[in-house]
Every structure is written in structure tokens, then in C-alpha cells.
Amino acid sequence: MRKGGAWWAWLTFAIGATYFLVPLIATLEFSMRQRNNPVFSLFGQGYSFGVFNNVFGDPRFQQTFTYSVLAAIFTILLGVLIVVPTAYWVRLRMPYLRPVIEFVTLLPLVIPAIVIVFGYIRMYGSNSMLPFLGTTGGTNVLLVIGYAVLSLPYMYRAVDTGLRTVDVPTLTEAAQILGAGWTTIIARVILPNVLIAVLSGAFLTFAIVIGEFTMASLLNRPAFGPYMQNLGANRAYEPAALAIIAFALTWGCMAMIQFLSRYAPRSANRPN
Amino acid sequence: MTEQTNVATMATPAVSKTRLPTQWLGVTPFFLFAVLFLVLPTMYLIIGAFQNSDGQFTLANIRQLFLDPSIRASYWVSIKISFWSAVLGALVGLAIALAIVRGGLPNWVRSATMTFSGVASNFAGVPLAFAFISTLGRLGLVTIILRDVFGLNLYTTGFNLLSSYGLILVYLYFQIPLMVVIITPALDGLRKEWGEAAATLGATPWQFWRMVLIPVLWPSFLGTVILLFANAFGAIATAYAFTGSSLNIVPILLYAQIRGDVLNDPHLGYALAFGMIFITGVANTFYIWFRTRSERWLK
Amino acid sequence: MAAPFLSIQHVKKSFGDNTVVQDFNLDVEPGEFVSFLGPSGCGKTTVLRMVAGFEEPTAGKIFIAGKDVTNLKPNQRNIGMVFQAYALFPNLTVAQNIAFGLKVAGASKADQDKRVAEMLNIIKLPQLGDRYPYQLSGGQQQRVALARALAPSPKLLLLDEPLSALDAKVRVSLRDEIRSIQKRLGITTIFVTHDQEEALSISDRIVVMYGGVAEQVATPFEIYNRPSTKFVANFVGTLNVLEGTVVDPALGKVRVNNDEIAVKHSLNGAKRGDAVSLALRPEAMALGDYSGHDTELHGKITDVHFLGSVIRVRVNLGAETIALDTFNNSRTPPPTIGDSTKVTFASNDVLVLH
Known part of the structure; x- marks a missing residue:
């Protein structure tokens, strides 16, 4: 192959880079437009970082952001609790169930979030058998459950890929010979071995949950997504700053995943 | 001796008796979770779509989807936006993936593209709308540069960001990278030797593409297009933050219905939701059918 | 002596400052089986790829049947090639793989079928025409690859470490089979390998290469018994x-x-x-x-x-x-x-x- 690359490849890359970088630059530029007290000027337009101060200083920003971070953490915990034992058990004892489990975990990619949350609202109202929506706490729980459903495809795939690099039966037998029970095996033998995979899934979940709008808005929870939407409808420059912050957050999560992947084992150390 | 017997009699029945139930006990939490929070809520809506307010079976709700001009239009707009953003996203994403895999570009280009694609494919929702308003809105940087530097006023040429075309342009921002993320491993799986073998057998590059590369790539390509379609079809946050409820697409209509703004008929809402599941479901079924039927060579 | 069928004259190949083949000369007689033997990085594969047309020589000329092919594209050289990793087209059946070269050349369906049946018999897999590559063992795949390369009746067969990915037993039996098919068809063949036993057992002549240079070109008997350089003596056999x-x-x-x-x-x-x-x-x-x-x-x-x-x-x-x-x-x-x-x-x- 030619050194330095083919012209069509460079052209494609350049067009792609333009489409993807221009909005980021434009958003940053937009967020920094400020006529009062500019820090610097370019082409007669004054710029400052004032709007970022406004955003970070807004108590509603702090509240909603904290709320969403907490929701993300609980979502991750719930996801790990459901996915890790299941994926482990299926690999160990019920491999014939794998297609079924895989199909179920892919369903959230087919059924839109808005449909799922609509179902919740109708099924788990205050007069139903499981009245999640009767109390604020219950609604918070239902939101976390909904987020766990949304992140199911990513979490399951990450963990299952992680398990593929571990010799599950041998590890389990070794632990059993040493007298470990199921909880010990999962928490202290399997989980550490798939920790990097779980963390990758966790950061992806975090990136999805932190700015999620549909579920939080329809369940009337004070999350970051609805806050951003609300701000967008009422302010001029703050939304652009929020977009930059959200992009940086997503970038941070992906960078963590990439960083972690360097430490992931490539394949199982199994004889033959 | 007696001790050993004791141990054996205690241990054996415990194992054999509980064997079958524990097997299934291991996956019970998962299935309970999936049934309660994924399957049942969906079924509830699907069944509700075929009932009237007295709980009797009816097709009236479904018929209403076709009869109500605004609902019909919303489906049409949604399908159009999802289809074009999926197809364009897939084609452009494929071109970029081909460039980084087969274009002989330096390594940093590939890793930068892959990292960025991972980020951008997850950069959707409300902030994405803000980013494009800051770029191509009436006061956006690109709009201003075009106006002041090139003397081109976008908004007098009929361009409107808050339209279906605008939304397609915005959706491409996560559709293209998603395609890149999914299709790059598939392209990596194409062996350089296939092209060389074809060349020594006298094939032109086009013959090689037509007879080998395209058939090999086609299942992954089509599968990703369908995933992108579903991805766009269910998306609401970007469109809502963009245009409020002024853009008539199905998720926004359903959103408004759930909030109680319009329609005033919960069963019509169920029908709306059913329609969404039906369309993404049909797309996926078609894909599975296609894959099993024509791709016997896939393991 | 007949005119050489393949003639490689003063061929040199550099990637940037790195010269991987220097002043390589070789004449191969019609029907001859010549092996390029050497450790990895010795330039043997690069020479083969220049003969195939995947790499362009920095200097020198290559002639096939008296015709200068130095600047010809691979698909205009009328060669057959077998790769280490089989490189069968995964979306085509065994029969379709074998027919590929005939199909792109525009042969009729009847001619394709006839030739495919013939080739399947030659490689002793007449029942497997409808299988897909993933359903075959490595040895079977490599035989199909050989049949695919031979089906369009090329004038020159290039084998790029075709046995390296196979199990030891299959390697020996396929080696003998390649040689017997080659003799039967009388096709001029270049065989690249790093395995001295392979080269010694199969070749009419061996080119031992090291550091981009042909150290010795001779029959297996001479290479083994009269190595002309210290490298050849050490590389071929135990010493x-x-x-x-x-x-x-x-x-x-x-x-x-x-x-x-x-x-x-x-x-x-x-x-x-x-x-x-x-x-x-x-x-x-x-x-x-x-x-x-x-x-x-x-x-x-x-x-x-x-x-x-x-x-x-x-x-x-x-x-x-x-x-x-x-x-x-x-x-x-x-x-x-x-x-x-x-x-x-x-x-x-x-x-x-x-």
C-alpha cells in the first residue's frame, strides 16, 4: 500500500472531520459570545467564559446534575447486579439459553425508550398492584429501573465479552474446591476477572444516563436532561455551554473506556 | 466409617433434589426483571392498542392511525427521517470506515476517528440540538460566516434547520459515527489476500467488489442500517429540544399524548406506541429473515 | 536448454531507505519447481509478490514466457497463487471458488462446471463442491485454494507458504500431493517456505535467501551436501x-x-x-x-x-x-x-x- 494514504481516503477523512468538528467549534464559539467584559476579541466579537460560570453557578444545574449522577450510579449497580450473575450462570450451566438472553437484551434497541416509559406510566400507577408512581421514592426507583433497561444491551455485551476471556468453569471449580459458595464465587472470583468489562459497560451507561431526557421528563423527575431542555427553551447562550459540557462528559466516559481496554485480557489462559 | 456415611447421606440428596430448581433460580432475577420492566409494559400497550375504553377488542384505534391525517403524516415524516438518516449515515459511515481501514492512512487518523466515533455516537439528545442551533441556527457561526464572508444568507435560500431535512442533518451526527463503530470491525475482517487472490485469478477490482466484498459486507451493512433506523425512529430528545412540539414526528406526538396535551384517548396512544414497535419490529424481522435465508455461508 | 520460462533480472526492491531485495537474478525453466527458502524477512516473499505483481520492483525486470511483465497489473499476468491463510472467498461455495477465475474471464457456465468437476477430481474432493469454506478443514481449504489457482490454467503457479498453517501430518501429505499435481500438469512453480525440509523434499531447485540476497541457487542435493556459504550450511539441516x-x-x-x-x-x-x-x-x-x-x-x-x-x-x-x-x-x-x-x-x- 502506498505510504501516506490514498487521496480518496484523505478526502473522505477531511470531509468527515469538517462535518464533525465544525459544530463543536461553532458551539464553543457561540457559548463564549459575550458583549459585557470580554476576555478577548476576534473579528470584532468579544468573548469570555462568563456563561460557563453562570451555568456552573446555577443551583438548579447543581441539583439536577447531582440527581442524574446518583441515578447513573444506582443504574450501574442495578445493571451489574442483574447482568453479571446471569451472564456468568448462563455461561457456566445454561449455554443453551444464550440466544434467548441475547435476544432479550437487544430488545431495548428495538423498543423505543418512550414506549417503555409509557408502559410504566400505565402499569405502575398509584392504583396498580406495584404502585411505583404513588411515591417520589418509588418513581425514582422506577426511573433507575428504566435506565437499567436502556443500558441492558451495552452492559450485557460488555460483561459477556469480558467473560469470554475468562475460563469460567475452571475458575468456578477451583473456587468450589477451596470451599467457596456462589456469592463468594461471583463477588470475589468472577467479578474481579470481568471488572474491566463491567467498568466499560458502567461508563457507557453513565454517558447514556447523565443527559437522558425522555424517561426523566415523562416521570417528572428533576434530572439533568429535562433541565437542559428547559434551559434551551429559555436562554440564549447557556445551552451552547451545556452542549460543550455534555460533550466533554461523553468524551471523558469514552476515554475511560479506551483507557480501561488497554488493561483488558485478550484471551483466556486455557490449555488447548 | 459412620461419619463418612453421614456426610454422604447428608450431601447427596441435597444436591440431587435441588439440582433442577437451582439451575433456573440462577436466571430468575434476570427474567423477572425483563418480564416486569420490558415485556409486560410493552405487552400492556400492545394489548391496549386493540381494546376500547371498555376493554373490548377493537381495531378502531389502529384504523385511527391511518385515518387521522396528522398521525398518518407523523408516521410518514418519522419513517422518512429515520430512513434517510440511516441510509445516508450508513453510506457515509462506510466511506469513512473504508478510508481508515483500507485507505492506507497513518495510524493516528484511525485511532482518532475511532475514539471520536465512540464519543459522537453517544452524543445525542438535548445537547446535540444545542450544538446545531449554535452552528446553523439563525445566529450560528456557520450561518454568520456564510452571510458576512460569502454573502450567502442561508435562511433566504429556503434552508430551515428546524425541518425534517435539518433533523436528518443533525441525526447524521450520531448515525455516521455509530456506523463507523459497528462496521470497522467487519471491514477489518476482510482479508487483504482475498483481493490479491481475485487479482491473480484475473478479476478487475470492480469484479472483486461485486462478487466478493459487497456480498460479504452486505449482511453487516444491512443489519447496521436497520439498527440506525430504529435508533432514529425512537429518538425524541434531539427533536424536542430542537423544535419543541412543532415538528410532527411520532415520538413527539406520543410524548405530547402521554403528557395529556392532545388526543385525549389513551387507547389511541397505545396504538401510536404499537405502531412504533411494529415498524422497528418489522425492520428487524426482515433483517433476521434475510440473514438466515441468503447467508448460508455465515457460521 | 530451452529458454527460461520465468526470468527475474537484476531485481531490486526498497521500501524507503530499507532495501529488502538486492540484485536478484533467477531463470526458471518451463515445468520447473523452484523453492525460495530463507528465514522471515529475507526477501523471499517480496520477490514472489513482485512476480505476482503486488509489488513493483525498484529496479530490474521480470519476464514471463519472454514477455516483460514488470509493469503489468496482477490480473493481467495469467498466474495462479496460493496463500498461507487459504484466502478462499467465504461467501462462495467450493465450486464457485474454483470457478471464480473462469467466471471473471467470461467462460460459459458449461465450461465452468466441466472444469470445476475436473479440478475437484484432481484435488480428490469430488463430493465437496457445494460446501462453504468454513465447513472444510484447513487441509481441504488449501486444496480448494490450489484448485482455484489452477482452474484458469495459469502458466505460472506461485505458492506463498501454503503449508505453514496446517498440522504436521496434513502438511506432509499435501506437500506430496502438490508436487504430484505440479508434475502431472507440468506447470512452472515458485514455492516460498521457511521450512528447509519442505524445500528439500519438493523442489527441483532451491534458492536460499538471506538479507535480500540469493545465497545459493542449486538442487536440494547440492544445497544440503555442498552448501556454498556458512549461512546455507547452518540454515539447511543440522550442522x-x-x-x-x-x-x-x-x-x-x-x-x-x-x-x-x-x-x-x-x-x-x-x-x-x-x-x-x-x-x-x-x-x-x-x-x-x-x-x-x-x-x-x-x-x-x-x-x-x-x-x-x-x-x-x-x-x-x-x-x-x-x-x-x-x-x-x-x-x-x-x-x-x-x-x-x-x-x-x-x-x-x-x-x-x-
Whole structure:
């Protein structure tokens, strides 16, 4: 192959880079437009970082952001609790169930979030058998459950890929010979071995949950997504700053995943 | 001796008796979770779509989807936006993936593209709308540069960001990278030797593409297009933050219905939701059918 | 002698500052089977890829059947090629794979079918036409790859380490099969390998390459018995190297440890007192007297390995330990470790390394 690359490849890359970088630059530029007290000027337009101060200083920003971070953490915990034992058990004892489990975990990619949350609202109202929506706490729980459903495809795939690099039966037998029970095996033998995979899934979940709008808005929870939407409808420059912050957050999560992947084992150390 | 017997009699029945139930006990939490929070809520809506307010079976709700001009239009707009953003996203994403895999570009280009694609494919929702308003809105940087530097006023040429075309342009921002993320491993799986073998057998590059590369790539390509379609079809946050409820697409209509703004008929809402599941479901079924039927060579 | 079918003339290949092939020359007769043998990175694959047309020579010319193909694209050269990793098209059946070259050339469906059936018979897989590559074993896949390469009746067959990915047993049987098919069809063949046993067993001639240079071009017999360079001697087969001191250059007398031996081959102008490296194949030596062996060394047995048909014995001669092979004979007990012994060989078999 030619050194330095083919012209069509460079052209494609350049067009792609333009489409993807221009909005980021434009958003940053937009967020920094400020006529009062500019820090610097370019082409007669004054710029400052004032709007970022406004955003970070807004108590509603702090509240909603904290709320969403907490929701993300609980979502991750719930996801790990459901996915890790299941994926482990299926690999160990019920491999014939794998297609079924895989199909179920892919369903959230087919059924839109808005449909799922609509179902919740109708099924788990205050007069139903499981009245999640009767109390604020219950609604918070239902939101976390909904987020766990949304992140199911990513979490399951990450963990299952992680398990593929571990010799599950041998590890389990070794632990059993040493007298470990199921909880010990999962928490202290399997989980550490798939920790990097779980963390990758966790950061992806975090990136999805932190700015999620549909579920939080329809369940009337004070999350970051609805806050951003609300701000967008009422302010001029703050939304652009929020977009930059959200992009940086997503970038941070992906960078963590990439960083972690360097430490992931490539394949199982199994004889033959 | 007696001790050993004791141990054996205690241990054996415990194992054999509980064997079958524990097997299934291991996956019970998962299935309970999936049934309660994924399957049942969906079924509830699907069944509700075929009932009237007295709980009797009816097709009236479904018929209403076709009869109500605004609902019909919303489906049409949604399908159009999802289809074009999926197809364009897939084609452009494929071109970029081909460039980084087969274009002989330096390594940093590939890793930068892959990292960025991972980020951008997850950069959707409300902030994405803000980013494009800051770029191509009436006061956006690109709009201003075009106006002041090139003397081109976008908004007098009929361009409107808050339209279906605008939304397609915005959706491409996560559709293209998603395609890149999914299709790059598939392209990596194409062996350089296939092209060389074809060349020594006298094939032109086009013959090689037509007879080998395209058939090999086609299942992954089509599968990703369908995933992108579903991805766009269910998306609401970007469109809502963009245009409020002024853009008539199905998720926004359903959103408004759930909030109680319009329609005033919960069963019509169920029908709306059913329609969404039906369309993404049909797309996926078609894909599975296609894959099993024509791709016997896939393991 | 007939005109060479393939002629590689003063070919050189550089990637940037890195020259991987320098001034390579080779003429291959019609129907000849020539192996390129060498360690990885020696340039053998690069030469093959230049013949195929995947790489363009930095300098020099390549002729096939008298025609200059140096600047021709691979798909205009009428060659067949088999790759290490099989490279079958996964979306096509075995039959479709074999028919590929005929199809792109525009052959009729009937001609394609006829030729495919013929090729399937040649590779002895007549039942597998409808299978997909993933349903075949590695050995079967490589046979199909061979059939695919041969189906359009190319004038030249290029084999790029075709056996390296296979199991040891399959490797040997497919090796023999490739050779017999090649002889039957009389097709001129270039075979690239890093496995000396493969090259020795299959080739009419071998080109031993090292560092982008053809070290020696000769028949397997000559390569093994008369290696012209130290590299060839070391790379092909097992070799015992003895460091000696020249005693009498005119008579070829060399002192090795406490023994003095006569060497028949030229000492390359070494003078009295010069150090010289001598080499001996393990199978050229025997423990004790043996017919035709006119030279002897003395040492002590340090190790005995039973390998089945042969027994490999290590003998310490003082400064160095040598390995020698004796045939297993059920009537004689194997040598004992610790015994003093006499090692004999023919002075004619002693190689002088350059």
C-alpha cells in the first residue's frame, strides 16, 4: 500500500472531520459570545467564559446534575447486579439459553425508550398492584429501573465479552474446591476477572444516563436532561455551554473506556 | 466409617433434589426483571392498542392511525427521517470506515476517528440540538460566516434547520459515527489476500467488489442500517429540544399524548406506541429473515 | 536448454531507505519447481509478490514466457497463487471458488462446471463442491485454494507458504500431493517456505535467501551436501561446527582438539596456524569404524536420545560437543553415556565454512 494514504481516503477523512468538528467549534464559539467584559476579541466579537460560570453557578444545574449522577450510579449497580450473575450462570450451566438472553437484551434497541416509559406510566400507577408512581421514592426507583433497561444491551455485551476471556468453569471449580459458595464465587472470583468489562459497560451507561431526557421528563423527575431542555427553551447562550459540557462528559466516559481496554485480557489462559 | 456415611447421606440428596430448581433460580432475577420492566409494559400497550375504553377488542384505534391525517403524516415524516438518516449515515459511515481501514492512512487518523466515533455516537439528545442551533441556527457561526464572508444568507435560500431535512442533518451526527463503530470491525475482517487472490485469478477490482466484498459486507451493512433506523425512529430528545412540539414526528406526538396535551384517548396512544414497535419490529424481522435465508455461508 | 520460462533480472526492491531485495537474478525453466527458502524477512516473499505483481520492483525486470511483465497489473499476468491463510472467498461455495477465475474471464457456465468437476477430481474432493469454506478443514481449504489457482490454467503457479498453517501430518501429505499435481500438469512453480525440509523434499531447485540476497541457487542435493556459504550450511539441516587450527595447508591438515584430520575441500588460502571452521552433518558420522570413513576423532558420550528410527548421540570432544545420528538397530544395544568413543567420518564430508 502506498505510504501516506490514498487521496480518496484523505478526502473522505477531511470531509468527515469538517462535518464533525465544525459544530463543536461553532458551539464553543457561540457559548463564549459575550458583549459585557470580554476576555478577548476576534473579528470584532468579544468573548469570555462568563456563561460557563453562570451555568456552573446555577443551583438548579447543581441539583439536577447531582440527581442524574446518583441515578447513573444506582443504574450501574442495578445493571451489574442483574447482568453479571446471569451472564456468568448462563455461561457456566445454561449455554443453551444464550440466544434467548441475547435476544432479550437487544430488545431495548428495538423498543423505543418512550414506549417503555409509557408502559410504566400505565402499569405502575398509584392504583396498580406495584404502585411505583404513588411515591417520589418509588418513581425514582422506577426511573433507575428504566435506565437499567436502556443500558441492558451495552452492559450485557460488555460483561459477556469480558467473560469470554475468562475460563469460567475452571475458575468456578477451583473456587468450589477451596470451599467457596456462589456469592463468594461471583463477588470475589468472577467479578474481579470481568471488572474491566463491567467498568466499560458502567461508563457507557453513565454517558447514556447523565443527559437522558425522555424517561426523566415523562416521570417528572428533576434530572439533568429535562433541565437542559428547559434551559434551551429559555436562554440564549447557556445551552451552547451545556452542549460543550455534555460533550466533554461523553468524551471523558469514552476515554475511560479506551483507557480501561488497554488493561483488558485478550484471551483466556486455557490449555488447548 | 459412620461419619463418612453421614456426610454422604447428608450431601447427596441435597444436591440431587435441588439440582433442577437451582439451575433456573440462577436466571430468575434476570427474567423477572425483563418480564416486569420490558415485556409486560410493552405487552400492556400492545394489548391496549386493540381494546376500547371498555376493554373490548377493537381495531378502531389502529384504523385511527391511518385515518387521522396528522398521525398518518407523523408516521410518514418519522419513517422518512429515520430512513434517510440511516441510509445516508450508513453510506457515509462506510466511506469513512473504508478510508481508515483500507485507505492506507497513518495510524493516528484511525485511532482518532475511532475514539471520536465512540464519543459522537453517544452524543445525542438535548445537547446535540444545542450544538446545531449554535452552528446553523439563525445566529450560528456557520450561518454568520456564510452571510458576512460569502454573502450567502442561508435562511433566504429556503434552508430551515428546524425541518425534517435539518433533523436528518443533525441525526447524521450520531448515525455516521455509530456506523463507523459497528462496521470497522467487519471491514477489518476482510482479508487483504482475498483481493490479491481475485487479482491473480484475473478479476478487475470492480469484479472483486461485486462478487466478493459487497456480498460479504452486505449482511453487516444491512443489519447496521436497520439498527440506525430504529435508533432514529425512537429518538425524541434531539427533536424536542430542537423544535419543541412543532415538528410532527411520532415520538413527539406520543410524548405530547402521554403528557395529556392532545388526543385525549389513551387507547389511541397505545396504538401510536404499537405502531412504533411494529415498524422497528418489522425492520428487524426482515433483517433476521434475510440473514438466515441468503447467508448460508455465515457460521 | 530451452529458454527460461520465468526470468527475474537484476531485481531490486526498497521500501524507503530499507532495501529488502538486492540484485536478484533467477531463470526458471518451463515445468520447473523452484523453492525460495530463507528465514522471515529475507526477501523471499517480496520477490514472489513482485512476480505476482503486488509489488513493483525498484529496479530490474521480470519476464514471463519472454514477455516483460514488470509493469503489468496482477490480473493481467495469467498466474495462479496460493496463500498461507487459504484466502478462499467465504461467501462462495467450493465450486464457485474454483470457478471464480473462469467466471471473471467470461467462460460459459458449461465450461465452468466441466472444469470445476475436473479440478475437484484432481484435488480428490469430488463430493465437496457445494460446501462453504468454513465447513472444510484447513487441509481441504488449501486444496480448494490450489484448485482455484489452477482452474484458469495459469502458466505460472506461485505458492506463498501454503503449508505453514496446517498440522504436521496434513502438511506432509499435501506437500506430496502438490508436487504430484505440479508434475502431472507440468506447470512452472515458485514455492516460498521457511521450512528447509519442505524445500528439500519438493523442489527441483532451491534458492536460499538471506538479507535480500540469493545465497545459493542449486538442487536440494547440492544445497544440503555442498552448501556454498556458512549461512546455507547452518540454515539447511543440522550442522556440527568444529573450530580447528591449520597445521599444513598444502595437505589440508587441521588440528581439532587433540586429533589431526585431513580435509579434502579447499581451505581457502588459510595459512599454517590460522583458525578454520569445519562442519559435519550428524548423519555423516558414525561411532566406531565404518566403511569408507577414513578420519576419526575421540571423545566421550554425554547424551543419548532415542528418536525412533535413529538415535542421536552427543559426544564431547574436549572443546565442543557434537551431535551424530546412528540408525536404530534392534540387535545392538544403544550407546552408554560416559563411554569413551571413537567418532569416524569420511574426510570428503568435512565442509569448510566461509
